[in-house]
Amino acid sequence: MTTLAKSTPWKANWIWGGSEESPRNQWRWFRTSFICPQDLGMLEKAILWITADSRYEAYINGKRVGRGPVRYFPTDIFYDAHEVGHLLRRGEINTIAVGVMHFGVSNFQYLRERGGLLAQLDAFVGNNEMTLVHTGTDWRTSVHAGQDPAISRMSCQLAFAERIDGRKLAEDWTLSAYSDEQWEQATVIGPAGVEPWVRLVPRDIPYLTEEPVLPTRVISLARVVPYQLTAFIDTYHLMKAPGEENANRIFFCGAFATILRLEAETEVKITLHVSGLDVVRLGDRLYTAAELEVEAPLKHIRAQLPAGDHLLLYTVYGPEHGQSNRIGVDGDTGITWRSPFGAEEDGEPMSPFVRIGPSFTYTSIDYIDQDDLFASWEAEKVRFAESIDPLTSLSDVLAAGYPVEGVPHSLANGEDAFMPQFAKRESEVFSVPASLQRLAIASTDPGVVPVFEGGDTEFILDFGKEWSGFLEFELEAEAGVIIDWYGIEYRKDTYVQHTFGLDNTLRYVTREGTQRYESPVRRGFRYLIVTVRGATKPVLIRDVRFVQSNYPAPEIGAFKSSDYKLNQIWDISKHTTKLCMEDTFVDCPAYEQAFWVGDSRNEALVNYYTFGGTEIVERCLRLVPGSEFQTPLYGDQVPSAWTSVIPNWTFFWIVACREYAEHTGNRVFAADMLPKMLLTLEAYLERLNTDDLLDMKGWNLLDWAPMDQPNDGIVTHQNLMLVKALQETAAIAELAGMPLKGAVCIEMAVRLKTAINRHLWSEERGAYLDCIHRGGRRSSIFSMQTQVMALLVGVAEGDRAALLSEYLTATPEGFVPIGSPFMSFFYYETLMKSGHVQWMLDDMRENFGFMLDNDATTCWEMYGHTTMNRANANDLTRSHCHAWSAAPGYFLGAYVLGVRPAAPGWTKVIIEPNIGDLSWAKGTVPLPQGGCIDVTWKADNGQMVSLIVTAPEHAELDIRVPESCAVSIRRVSQLLE
Template structure:
């Protein structure tokens, strides 16, 4: 569906319901019905304009027509225009139903404001426009009764996991026949233009795809017994001040406690998944962090306890970013937990959990680029003081006497009803062969899959979807009422090993009603495998269908690459698939853990996309979003739109480079002129941070690579200075391209000064390389990394003898130098290799590093290489994210350099064809063009030289073909459609 902008003024009002302006994790339904005019056949079209805070799903007469809006800054919200004329019924009652999911918390893709819905249905008769429906006080609303808001965050970067009670779901609430007379009337909260949604903008990218994907097989069946007690605690919410308006990480000192009750003596095991865990009191004993049994990221205690009540208390200090604490308790006898304040809870009007909160005794919100050394030192000292003071205290009375605030923890932010911890807090797991009638889940059959029942345990099985996907889980099943079914998406398994998604509660808990039922989740998830656990069934559950609605930016898969090396072909394929899964309403880093638009990642993702899909609107959307963070910092945020005020200077510099690359890729000089002031604005803020030596000296998240480089968050970081030179040069080039060269002269001058300063102050003659940094106070780093040398070569800071010396390091890393640590950094390494045409080294590096992923059954590119990076306690944990588009470099380089297709003029009006063969005997493929169409290339080589070349290209594209004189060249031209 094409993008539509509203031409006439809005008549609709913003509406909401209930008593809370911004309730936590509330899903709210809205409905209105109307009689469609009889003259529908004369209607040219009908468009439903809609937006909401935070997200919506909209239905016309029971059919879902769209989801949205695209992510936004609150002052500049986007609206959608859905063409719905084909769904309207002439002369009959029609119904618009909307489900609004309001987050009520800020995260890495959303800044918290109040809940709201805005919608208007307009009919078009030639040049006339008639409003049929608009949001107002005649709409009705109700809270989604089956959705439980008391669930943990899916991750700190996103909103919430999901718990649905099918017994409370209202069937057919989106249909016209449903009666909503018992629903409350919606509240009109303001007109279009009200705060916070001051400006409305039409959606700036096409609607995302929705493609059903079925599982390919059932690969495991287990009888499992979970811990008796598991719970999450949202420590971030409880320990944070001032509230939910930002998503900055916090440092604090506090504690949580509960009472464990045993009727008989028992062996008790407690498992923690807690960031910043301090001391633990269990009964009469206090355990220090060193005395815990640690299996990262879990910690355990096992001990024998007598019958009676026992305090379980642990201190926690962060840093905390919004991931929930998790606690699990098991025993060889029956064990329960109760609130230590149970006797006082009768007077509390809210449902409470079995936990109490102590403190915080100290808390602050950390902002990376602001000097907070004094607060950090206070926090570090308070951790010790707090633990020492609280360790001897074993009762509520003693805690209160010591002056600590003690409060019950509400059920809505801590309870034992989530599905995540039971996935790894298991007392027992026993494997069984998968029966044929369960395997039917994975085939398109009218016969359902039959889930067996185990006595004394739950039934767990694993679905394999064949490769990684990103979208919305849906299922249809038949069951008795009250059965709990947990759905848990993971990315990686190997034999009996399962890599849990620690840091992402990637679960959906569904409680069944009687009979056949279907559920479609509105929560995006990424996974390859889904672990399904049926809990408490007395007879088999029948699963009729399971699928994921794969959803991504609708870019046609134009790009293609094949060669004489099957491994390289597979590497290109997984690079393309990775990029596809990380193209949502913006580029995102990964579909499972974060789904966040990381600005630096997206520069590389954009280049891969140009060669695999050719999408341009998504790139422009991403680039235009970034300056929206200027109200938070003129340095611009490293992920946007986000409530975490975080700055990675290199990410801003990569954004500047991506702006210039996009302008030239598309030939869009208007874009260049629009973005130039925004580039100059942030550069001005960075140049203010130059020291007297013309070097960038600043606090920030001074990151380039996940590797043991010396890149402190304060000081003069060499690679960062180098990238600022690049940003200055790119801005000067952008000014030239925009026809305003005078605006770039100062940038060009600063770039020259900074190059000289880098070579004067950051080069080590002794090591023949650039040092990683100079620490505050002037201490020169003794660490040298390949990352720093690569960036110096790439940007052209290293010249003459230094350039030649560093160039040798690209294929012979000096002893003691930190090696490349991630596929992201390899992108810049490959760029540097290609400056000297060393394609063979690049191909071998791809075969080694990306080939390792293939050897471990990868279908997408990993965040880390797995065999070259961090030491891990578990050798199977090869990487965190198994789908990370910052890692998809082969999707760009194989097309740009092995096929040899690269732009030679803005907008690809002229194209260079200069294949590099390496040890390949042939290659062929397709590269999409930004203006539409594509270039097809096929070559064959003999003894390393191109022997024959076939090129097919549009008539209007000038070709600069660079092959040996003896090469046989065949060029075919295709005609371009005339402009209408």
């Protein structure tokens, strides 16, 4: 690991600027210049120690040296150590420049505190350490001149989309020659250790990669005309009780309204992308939800309206989680919208919208009983609709006593690049000229974007496969041209799957001439839709690239076999896992980028076999107990401001802790984590009922499938996983040398196992029922998911186990089938326990093969042909890159190559290939202490005939093959570091 810990006290102070402690979506620049001493002698190194709230990009003399920090809980913020000695100019003026993105809102990877920057540059000469510069009042700061903070959230999980005005952007602000005399003096917040960042923690993983990726082709060109009016409205912020410190769901009753002004009579079309939409009033007409045209998730209204002003009002109820609502208006004559309250209020620019209400709102916490609040909300929805329906003007609304307030421009405006992507009145397709196709080849000539009369120019870049990182481009244009960059994951023929729920856009306004922009906002996509708006002459694009950024794990793992489709499946599993390894494992690089705790257990196992990374796994596992201040049940995604609990995710975390401790042989880790595991288990065991069953409220999830897993009651798979968690805690106690602490867990596991078999088994169906609902009603639904977990955990024994084992390859009629690749991981584990390798291979070919048949380069969140209720048949899944789905990356190495650990730290290794219907296979499995094991085997007529194993000298091999198989073992020496 290349990161460092600071061994001497900090001299730097936390600094910020402006009048607000935590401004919404503010990008702020910081600079200082200094003369680097000429006589530094034998300079060994110079370290820039740095961290910021929320994220930073640091530069030395115009050269970017790093991004950070890694995600953190505010009380324990991580700092970075960048070696920058090679960038310093001795005897000359040097400049440190830092761009800080402060979110100002909480999300699923950040808990809101105040903005701040802490930095210190130390030089090391021999045994002497010299501080050259540190943050304080001598630093200058300015709000980023070209960034518009009045933009929509990317998603409820992320911060904000991006709008940059190149006319205001100073590209040279990181250089010493730039003058910052007009910038303000930075304000000192306090020394290192000041609240809220009371503990500074050295970065615990290496820095992420930065690997340029170029597009492979331009695949379409079109002239497009968007709706006349489009806008976003930040409903979550406007309807929520004051405060951005949490990101929990809200339930509310409210409405939004605006005035449409028509120049002449025309047919008006209104498109709404609104959660909780119930009724819409347009002029004198009231539309119920049933009367709206539905093109899910969009809803449309068409109405012939005369010239003049018309009220547009629609209700919204939630639940809302932070995504922005959107509206588009179009017609054949001029249409404008306006607020009845004016364009400015107390000096603040206002949007055309007003907010009505909310008449009722509450913040939901999923694992706490809030049934009374929910019932009140349901009743208020009915009352609110009945009372608002007859009101035909804002005067009527005010007279009825509803609060009506103007919506600030910062929370709703037409500077929205996402709605125009699908709110189009015209789209005319053209062939792609060679001059534009140059964008996708290494040519010194620029790509030429043609200009269309009476419309904008849209083209789509294909980057060949999905990627995760940062967008960069260089172009030449006239001033004032709007260029929208919009990343998507999937298209087929002429169909585009828009990222509803994710505003994956960057809007850039050009200045005159050549310009370059490097986005600091992480995003994921395969295709990039580029729309050039308002150009009168061709835009010349000289460079478009995507900087792929992920955890720097070497691509050691390999798998090849006689089945080309299985090879492709393994490849996309590996690529998916790579893209979902950031500063933690993340569920996906596009929609969320969130560290979901349960997902990471499976992702860690796939990583062990494809990359061999261990530091990222330990970092993830150690982060989880940091959510204890929110709940002792631990959060299902961390660090996050959504206080949400999926009990199984905590149980999977316990499993992952044991697997990591054994994978690495790290007994110190086992001892560190044991008390944290016992703490959360105690909280869960307090929720056992008198029958010794876990009976609780929570997000009681296992699979995206129509199984019976209510959010309150006795859920069978959850009780099964609690047994597993208790068993695994006992195992880690043994590894930590504290077996007595594990003995209590074993006792509780036996009690719970007995209770499950007594109360949750159905003799009539020969299976475990899915749940017992709150109040005692036994579920009539039986699922394969529940049976799989009963077998996997070992709760089903004897005749019951034998019966359930038959179901693995012959699902009983009426049983809910496996619904997602995530659940398939546990299904495959159970198949391997039962020796059904051929069944597993066939399942992979069918389900993952369907992805390949639909041009997948990464594994989907869902299979696409199973249980998802899709409004559009072309939307085969939401996320097209989800590492919880990458099971083949593990199972093909662990069971087809047959390489598995037999002792902590892989000091003993099992080699037990399963050939199925394959004639050969070969591959590489990384080892946690370095090195790898290579396996090559061949089979003939279903019998293994030869096996070649290459392994380090220190690894004891347990080779399990037929006696007739020719075995060759090659040993390599291990280099000790």
